[in-house]
Amino acid sequence: IKGVTVLVHDQSCAANLRRLRKRGLVHEPKKRIFINEAVCEGCGDCGVKSNCLSVQPIKTEYGRKTQIDQPSCNKDYSCVEGNCPSFIQVIPSEKDDKRKLPDIGFDSSMLPNPKKIQKDVANIFMLGIGGTGVVTVNQIISTAAFIEDKKVISLDQTGLSQKGGSVVSHLKIVNNDKEYSSRVANGESDAYLVFDLLTGVNPKNMAKLSSKNSTSVISTSEIPTGDMVRSTAEEYPEASFMIDLIKEYSKNNTLLNATELSEHFFGSNMQANFIVIGAAFQSGCIPISSESIEKAIEMNGVAVTQNTNAFNIGRKVVSDPHWIDTIDLYRSGSLASKPILSSEALNLIDSISPDEELRRILEYRTQELIEYQNLAYAKEYMSFVGNIFEKEQKTRSSSELSQNVAKYLFKLMATKDEYEVARLSLKAELDSALSKEFGKSAKVKYMLHPPFLKAMENIPILNMLPGVKSKLALGSWFKIFYVMLKNMKFLRGTIFDFMAWFSNDVRQADQKALDHYKSVIMKNIDEIGNGKYQDLKDFSVLPDIIRGYEEVRLETMTEFYQKSDNLFKS
Structure with a gap:
């Protein structure tokens, strides 16, 4: 052209x-x-x-x-x-009949004042993603420092923040008349505030850490990337590994799930960063008074009550670590509830004498299968799991394979x-x-x-x-x-299943996958003492690949069989 x-x-x-x-x-x-x-x-x-x-x-x-x-x-x-x-x-309803947001449940005026860092320059390094208010938080802390007549040097690196990309903010609170660079130098951060874990473990950002003077305040919330949203193959990295990595290069550490706390108390995640700031303040790495920070929040004029409460919640988490254990955190959209088991379901579970974790898994699934089809169907499930558990216990002290089978046999039997x-x-x-x-x-x-x-x-x-x-x-x-x-x-x-007339290919594929799963496990279960245990464990989780409806589901089955063949040739 x-x-x-x-x-x-x-x-x-x-x-x-x-x-x-x-x-x-x-x-x-x-x-x-x-x-x-x-x-x-x-x-x-x-x-x-x-x-x-x-x-x-x-x-x-x-x-x-x-x-x-x-x-x-x-x-x-x-x-x-x-x-x-x-x-x-x-x-949404126009009436006031939504979930009542809980009160924070404590008197913020009774929170103890922390011992703050005393330095000519306090280096604060903030890491998050676009659209979550990282720049706003930087501005509010800067304003609080101005209220106390302190010199402030700040720099926001927003990058592709409009796409949910990384945002990094440098902030220096200065107590003398010298001139300083606007960037926090490598190894110089006093406060390393992690609003987003993935941004926090970026090697370029971690270079700011020092095991001699850095206090890391880490929100453990798992915020997905675009690749994770689009593909089930992209999983969030192990959070504990990333947290340990930051802790290794820090002097002091504070951990909290700011997103969970924000959703519980405010009905959204928009106050999460203020919770982190509160935790950082209470950890002593922000050399400004709480009164000045609250005044700056008020001057900002946006969600003043919520942001002030969020700041104080962060303080409370640090000053009273056991307080959070008293809260039954609410997640928006969650359908999770403890299973209510019938006597039939309890008897089925008891019949195989499972260990604690296997019992927990079965409690969430046995009653569901009874309601999915009937008691006989649940018995078929329990018989298979019980057989695997019995054979596993002969050679192993754990029930890892049985746990996997309990999860993924259920997935294949309870197709939607x-x-x-x-x-x-x-x-x-x-x-x-x-x-x-x-x-x-x-x-x-x-x-x-x-x-x-x-x-x-x-x-x-x-x-x-x-x-x-x-x-x-x-x-x-x-x-x-x-x-x-x-x-x-x-x-x-049955032949009268009229709903299958228009999706028979999917029904047949689901049945084939179930038969294949059970067949491979039964063919190899007696060999787990002869080096097949790990292969069988790897195979037992493969149904996790099978997802979706209709053509989406059929596409995932291709990968399921490919990986199955790599482990056990049909």
Whole structure:
């Protein structure tokens, strides 16, 4: 093509769009999107379709799932295009009937004043990601220093912060008239404030640390990158390793999960950085009074009460480390609850005399299988797990293989067909999560793309019907059909399973994967004392690869069989 080609990206920067909405300069859509994590497979298809960092992977009892970080969502709704029935459209309640945010529960005036560093220059180095307020925090600490007539030198390196990239802020609080560089030099940081772990372990940033004078205040929250959002193959690095790495090069360390605390007390993660600042202050590495910091927060004029409380929560965590143990932290969108077991489920679990961890895993899954199909189906599961556990105990003191089998055999047996999606969509935990997040009067619509409608895509005239080429938004009245489907689970696997008529290839593939998994394990279980134990453990977790719905799911099965063949030739 001759001449100049211009590519115009016509979508607003999400971070800037949120700022404009906060200022009332751009319309704020009412509609929100919520993911039912019980139905979610954590396949990452919504991340691929939306390329959005607000579609975040999370770790749950049942493996990787996806949730939408509501405060950072730019509401373009492209994630709904993901091939998955877990999406729920919500119009939040206009009544005051959401989850009541808890009071901080202590008198901040009673917090002890820390012993602060006394130096001509206090070097504070802050590390985070764009859109989370790192620069704002730097400005507030600078303002607090100005209030005390102290000299301040600061520098913000924002890079690609608008894309969720790294942000690094240098801040020097000076107590003399000398001139200093705006950058914190290598080995000179007094306060190393880690708002984001991945940024914190960047070797270039860690060069600022010194085992002689650095106090590291680390938020242990796991904030995913874009690659982690889009691909299940990209996992968050081991957090404990990264934390230990920072601790190794620091003199003192303070750890806290600032994001969890922020979500619990404020309903979003936007106050997390102020919690870290509070912890840093109480650790003595910010040589300014708490009164000046609170005054600077007030002068900033944004979320004054929340940010002040967040600052004091960070102080409380350091001054009273056991305080956090008294809090049952709430995670937005979580459907987690302790399993309620029937006597039948308890008897099944007791029948194999599992150790403590295996029992815990089985407690979360046995009752689910009874409700998924029936007691006989759960017995089949327990019989297989019990057999593996018995053979493992003959050669091993641990139950690692049995634990893996308990998790992933369940995953293959409890595949999310239409009957199971209906059951999971009717769970009381889902209604509770929606009410807490959006209010009891919130209006809900289920975003579904039924296979029987998708099958009409290439049929003239019929392909013009709603729901053929895109998802339908079905109101709360659709629960009636969910109840009907849930109660038709006895049709599953029979010739009368009418839901399988339009997705038989997926049903057959799921059954084949289950048969393959059980077959390989049974063929090799008697060889675990002859060097096959590690290979079998590696194989036992392979079903984690199988994720998603329909064509997305079938694609993942190819990788499952490839890796299986690498370990055990069929």
